[in-house]
């Protein structure tokens with residue numbers, strides 16, 4: 101949701117706005133409501149997908165009016181991002197908004213009101229009982245989650261601002277999110293709708309939605325910061341929340357920092373790594389790829405322009421300019437909350453006047469404080485502090501007719517607000533933390549487009565900007581400051597006021613170019629396109645829900661995937677005369693997380709029973725070395741072993757080891773090993789595994805982020821130094837491995853060798869019964885019937901290679917961890 105500053109400013113533009121045009125007649129449940137009358141869908145083109153925009157509040161305003169239906173005059177709130185984003189969506193795509201009513205109208209809840217709002221505004225209200233809504237919003241959201249996302253830890257129960265985590269409030273949060281899912285369930289057509297969820301209030305919603313609609317197309321944009329994982333991990337239900345985001349298909353953030361903190365939380369909490377492919381960041385999660393998008397929200401240029409061009413605004417600009425003639429005017433506009441740093445800004449203003457006496461009597465900071473959005477001691481504290489500091493500074497430096505800090509914390513008309521923006525030579529945003537903060541964007545546009553000051557004057561601007569707000573990276577011409585350093589902010593204000601006009605123009609031009617091209621429509625279009633892209637494979641995949649409650653997730657598998665059924669497998673097994681059974685070891689025969697990696701006596705006994713059947717050929721397939729495997733499986737006389745991914749093969753305990761003739765020359769190790777050694781020394785917790793045929797660098801025990809970063813670097817490094825060697829360098833789960841290049845060959849004695857080595861060294865998680873029939877000289881056709889596969893861990897999902905270029909025909913291949921061993 102946009103800040104009130106913007107909201108108020110845009111009231112002007114919205115004042116004459118009629119309800120949204122052309123609603124379709126009401127059809128419930130599964131409603132398609134039309135957003136705009138423009139460009140009717142041609143009969144040949146498929147109907148555009150409906151966009152379902154879900155936000156805590158509907159983009160509506162309500163004014164009590166006894167004469168109006170339901171006692172309220174409802175109008176569109178064009179200051180909200182939820183409404184503004186429509187300008188970026190396909191013109192003829194239907195849009196439906198889902199959210200709660202404006203607080204003032206909450207008591208008006210009824211089915212009739214729902215029908216009315218749906219028909220007239222494409223808005224479908226979610227009704228929350230008032231006590232639940234209060235606990236959800238003022239309790240969990242505003243006094244736990246919001247402060248924490250802004251780096252405020254509730255260190256003591258009486259901390260100002262942040263309440264300690266309370267499970268009962270969390271349950272209210274979940275109940276409210278579930279109520280949103282209930283509403284969505286009434287109207288959602290998963291094949292025809294794109295769902296776009298907004299902000300931290302609805303963090304849990306993707307899980308509730310995914311549970312009901314495994315193939316729903318779900319995007320989520322977090323308007324707040326995503327804090328460093330050190331902070332995020334203090335949340336007792338952190339896994340629930342991260343998993344919930346991963347139940348979306350596309351997760352959007354304003355900045356790279358927020359995205360990287362999220363990726364880090366995924367890595368540290370769930371062991372998930374990400375990949376960057378063709379410019380997109382993707383996290384593999386149980387066979388689904390969750391795309392991470394980074395793009396800050398922009399402003400609504402059209403609406404701002406209509407504000408600027410309103411005659412009342414021009415009058416107000418002239419009034420303000422006249423009132424501050426001869427002064428050096430700076431503007432600040434902030435919501436009243438703990439993070440906007442209003443008190444610190446006032447201290448900086450005081451410091452400016454202390455350090456630069458020549459500015460006394462001249463420099464003025466007009467600070468507009470928007471009405472508080474929340475309630476409590478924290479909000480009161482911010483208000484009291486702002487008033488106290490400004491009063492003190494004004495008493496110290498003010499003179500008759502000169503007030504250094506003008507604090508406007510009562511009602512300010514949108515015209516006045518626009519006028520202050522347009523008239524000020526500098527805008528100061530010194531929030532200590534903010535998701536984005538669109539104030540500098542608005543300021544830039546008003547300075548550019550307001551011509552009430554004459555042609556030239558407004559075409560320059562300077563922004564003093566906190567480096568802890570999301571818009572900072574996009575405004576490279578701003579004077580960036582650490583808002584906690586009063587002296588630095590004071591010096592930045594001074595630099596702004598002294599900046600040569602030519603430089604002010606250059607900085608302004610740069611900002612205006614960015615802000616006017618990266619507006620809210622641009623952002624919405626881009627998110628919408630990426631969401632469609634992220635969901636394009638939904639219908640060609642099979643989905644299974646697993647896990648309970650907030651741990652719920654969906655496993656997505658390829659179209660050829662067949663669920664193993666005992667009814668199918670057992671008869672098939674019985675009918676087969678000649679079976680090849682390939683058993684992956686780590687993670688399949690042995691659980692991935694077992695401390696003792698040696699096979700249990702039960703495993704040995706099961707293997708021996710399988711081997712007893714003369715129709716069976718049983719192989720253990722592993723990336724482990726032959727000595728270790730020989731020792732472990734010494735009790736299994738008839739068991740075949742493929743060690744080091746098939747580099748060594750043995751048909752039974754007493755048969756000799758056959759060595760692949762791939763490589764007799766291991767000189768490349770002399771190059772690879774010192775490089776790996778370098779990374780091992782530099783990466784605490786990493787180690788090298790020496791195999792006869794391969795070298796593997798493990799970083800499972802290293803810091804996840806650093807280990808993964810080093811692995812990428814090592815891969816690159818090894819590929820370079822080994823470019824001319826007959827080896828393959830690859831990354832797996834927590835490993836970087838160098839193997840000889842694979843070439844298949846005829847087995848001595850004529851028969852085909854067992855096809856056992858995954859050439860990519862991946863943990864397969866597949867056990868297969870193979871029937872092998874000769875189909876011609878030297879050729880064998882395989883009929884594979886996998887008999888068992890289970891992997892709990894999330895990870896990459898790839899077809900398991902049993903034979904060059906072929907994939908299991910009926911394979912149940914669940915996502916498996918890629919380890920260096922198997």
Ligand SMILES: O=P(O)(O)OC[C@H]1O[C@H](O[C@H]2O[C@H](CO)[C@@H](O)[C@H](O)[C@H]2O)[C@H](O)[C@@H](O)[C@@H]1O
Nearest residue numbers: 101102103104323324397473534535536537538
């Ligand atoms: O106060 P809430 O109802 O909980 O809403 C939270 C804030 O939402 C909006 O700000 C957020 O989105 C903005 C646009 O992406 C972004 O600029 C800002 O940094 C985010 O915090 C709203 O503008 C704020 O007033 C709300 O406090």
